[in-house]
Amino acid sequence: MGKYNPENQDAYLLKHNFFGATSYDELEQLEAVAFSIRASQLESKGFVWLHPLSIDTLKRLHYFLFQDAYPFAGKIRDVQLMKGQTRFCQVEFIESNLYELILQLQGESVWKSIEQASERLAYYKSELNMIHPFREGNGRTIRLVIREIARSQGYDWDFQKIDRHYYMKAMIQSVVDESLLRKLLNETLSKNLTSNG
């Protein structure tokens, strides 16, 4: 069964995409265009519907972003995934781990400083990354979720400006140590001047 013998991720994506792409490069390019159109539609539509965050709203977000690319858009993955040396959450525990994390999020008090926001957001970002709920598109989905969590606490997170190598280093390190990710967030968060907090 695919669940126990996961095919190579690139080969799987090549077989299961709506573009009929014949190479992974082509798929990446088409997927990036489709994603950016959906992402900009979302920016104009706004993210009110994402709150309060739940497994359902998270799936809706992923579906919206990747509906033109993948038949598994909006679906929690059912195969084991690895990137580099990192083995992400066992499939069986994805939903329960997500549920627990969302409960923790709901119990957060108001964050009083950018330092505190960086610490909490680094925690949620690395946990969500380790859960890696979807087969593809986790980075993009989770960045938007983290930006929205930040916004709900009165902070803006401008992730578009972050250097990709710095970001990847922080994410890979966050598997064992969140300090670099905290630093990155600390440098890129700002107080939202239009919020009341």
Ligand SMILES: Nc1ncnc2c1ncn2[C@@H]1O[C@H](COP(=O)(O)OP(=O)(O)OP(=O)(O)O)[C@@H](O)[C@H]1O
């Ligand atoms: N070796 C690793 N260990 C831990 N996390 C990793 C590793 N490599 C990548 N990541 C994380 O996985 C994410 C990529 O996941 P995925 O390919 O599902 O989503 P994506 O939307 O295509 O990501 P991105 O836009 O960031 O490339 C990265 O953003 C990073 O956070």
Ligand SMILES: [Mg+2]
């Ligand atoms: Mg990817």
